[in-house]
Amino acid sequence: MSEHHYLACDLGAESGRLMAGHLCDGRLRLEEIHRFPNQPVQEAESLRWDLDALQTAIEVGLHKAAQTGVDYQSISCDSWGVDYVLYDAQGQRMQPAFHYRDPRTARGVKTILNRMPWESIFAESGIQFMPLNALFQLGAEAPERLASAQTLLGVGDAFNHWLGGKPALEVSMASTFQLYHPMKRAWSEALVAAAGLRAEQLPELVPSGTITGTLSQGLMERTGLGAMKVVATCSHDTGAAVAAVPVSVDDSGSWAYLSSGTWSLMGVERAAPILSDGCRELNYTNEVGHGHSIRLLKNLSGMWLLQECRRAWEAEGEAYDYQALTEMAQKAEPWVSLIQPSHPRFLAPGGMPERIAAYCQETGQPVPASKGAMVRCLLESLALLYRQSLQDLETLTDQTIQTLHIVGGGSQNQLLNQWTADALQRTVVAGPVEATAVGNLMIQAIALGQVKDLHQARAMVARSFPTTTYLPLNASSGHAAWERFASLPADA
CATH class of the missing domain: 3.30.420.40 (ATPase, nucleotide binding domain)
Incomplete structure (x- = not known):
């Protein structure tokens, strides 16, 4: 060939x-x-x-x-x-x-x-x-x-x-x-x-x-x-990244995606938009994808919080790579403090560790006592945010989602992937990391007539790039934390 x-x-x-x-x-x-x-x-x-x-x-x-x-x-x-x-x-x-x-x-x-x-x-x-x-x-x-x-x-x-x-x-x-x-x-x-x-x-x-x-x-x-x-x-x-989700035709309706980077974009692929009052009240979006498909999703805060904390610590003379921060988080005590990552106060750049500490204090929670505790707070909160989004998606579509495909740079965070599988009690499949570039390239191949359609492109992606599967563990470990998370203020 x-x-x-x-x-x-x-x-x-x-x-x-x-x-x-x-x-x-x-x-x-x-x-x-x-x-x-x-x-x-x-x-x-x-x-x-x-x-x-x-x-x-x-x-x-x-x-x-x-x-x-x-x-x-x-x-x-x-x-x-x-x-x-x-x-x-x-x-x-x-x-x-x-x-x-x-x-x-x-x-x-x-x-x-x-x-x-x-x-x-x-x-x-x-x-x-x-x-x-x-x-x-x-x-x-x-x-x-x-x-x-x-x-x-x-x-x-x-x-x-x-x-x-x-x-x-x-x-x-x-x-x-x-x-x-x-x-x-x-x-x-x-x-x-x-x-x-x-x-x-x-x-x-x-x-x-x-x-x-x-x-x-x-x-x-x-x-x-x-x-x-x-x-x-x-x-x-995000449209390009979702085009690279390695699913088959048989998986239709049973999977959701999470494009994980600075933002977390979590949703499902549909043939038509949902313009109901319920969709508006849950603040979900109907973005257009390849072939005029609809990406019913919510733009959630993603690795932005961790990126900003890392930037703040580096400015103070303490530089850490993401692997080191994740290892510190793994050693910290679980479920001590939680935040609502999509709260408007976390949208602007600058002073992120201080804003997270203030949020914890205002909500009657311990202020994270170390950088590892701070990162654990962020990652556990993201996993619970994804659980909240999964429940919303199943309500809006009246479908049960069996598998969450995490693509993009955030899919490399193995700890967050496992915590997400635990929080959702669903199978998580991580990869490809460079999903956006892969989707971009595969759509070019379709445009030039060298790949038949998106179904064939996704099958090629599945053959071309390794993925890692995470099965849910510890079903009960975060139950009380979930109830606490759901009660936290999400708006100013």
């Missing part, structure tokens, strides 16, 4: 990577070409993305890819959702590109909810309430700046455009903007108006797997790469 080669640029909230995928004999082999940090820029109270630095880093990666001598057939970028890039009348990026954790979003929420009630917003979009959603960010924009913009793109789509693709917004990314109607498969006129946008400012919507152009002549000359297709795969990284 002939071998096919693709490039995936996967941009995460902490780092980016350029990965090569080599498809041969029904198996995909990954090769990391370039990895680089993604550091937001703090200017006064504002938090922004440094897109110029990301562009430079991606171009370095493309030059490295050219040096491998491989004939790549296509490339695609994916990124986190909700953030957008504005373009002026000359087609140039407008600065700044705001970060979803920028404090302006609180102002945007008030503006949008004064224009349209929350019940109507959910009925139109099916997207959960999160202050960081693009709809609310747009509500915080200066009217003059927004009016002067010619169009807007998601971050992944913006880099696909820079690579040489036409300016288009892939639907998995569009759905995170909270401006898209999942039943009509089109922009919601009501939400677009509420955001302060004009219809002519909206980019073309394209489905996952659309070839949008070819690598630009300038990039070919600067990097040494040959001509290749630019593909809009799932521009939203």
Whole structure:
């Protein structure tokens, strides 16, 4: 069988990577070409993305890819959702590109909810309430700046455009903007108006797997790469990650996924959205995936809390890798203190250990006495948060979930995987780690006609990458902790 080669640029909230995928004999082999940090820029109270630095880093990666001598057939970028890039009348990026954790979003929420009630917003979009959603960010924009913009793109789509693709917004990314109607498969006129946008400012919507152009002549000359297709795969990284969940057709309806990274995105794959009052009240979201599938999920706090604690301790001169922190947690006493990881107080960066300590004190729990105790508090709380989400999903879908597939970087945390299996009393299957890049690459293969469909792609993923299965243990050990967790305040 002939071998096919693709490039995936996967941009995460902490780092980016350029990965090569080599498809041969029904198996995909990954090769990391370039990895680089993604550091937001703090200017006064504002938090922004440094897109110029990301562009430079991606171009370095493309030059490295050219040096491998491989004939790549296509490339695609994916990124986190909700953030957008504005373009002026000359087609140039407008600065700044705001970060979803920028404090302006609180102002945007008030503006949008004064224009349209929350019940109507959910009925139109099916997207959960999160202050960081693009709809609310747009509500915080200066009217003059927004009016002067010619169009807007998601971050992944913006880099696909820079690579040489036409300016288009892939639907998995569009759905995170909270401006898209999942039943009509089109922009919601009501939400677009509420955001302060004009219809002519909206980019073309394209489905996952659309070839949008070819690598630009300038990039070919600067990097040494040959001509290749630019593909809009799932521009939203979660959509790409879910495409790489290694399930078979026979598993339909019996599994859920957890895309584990800075965020934990836990949900099920469906044919149609759920726009019920119950879904809105539980604050679940209906994001679009490959093939217009619906990812019924909830955006939960993930490894963000641990990342922030690690960053704070490093700033104090105590640097630990994640393995060391996990080992410290394993030695700490179980079920001493718990938090609600998705509480709004934990959303902003900075001072995380102090905020966790304050939450424990305010809720009448012991303040974690060591770094190991703090990490154990975080990981146990995440496991119980996943249990809460599993119960919600089973209620909303009226289905019993047998297996949870954990994909992404967080799937490497063996301790959290086992604690999750224990908390859920379900089988947990961890892997692949690089699910987003794998999904990106497999959708490119589908777009180029080298893989038949998503079912075949997932079967290839299952053959290509190892997974680890965790069976539930200690059914009763966390029962009292669960009752305590369920009573903790989850809102400000």
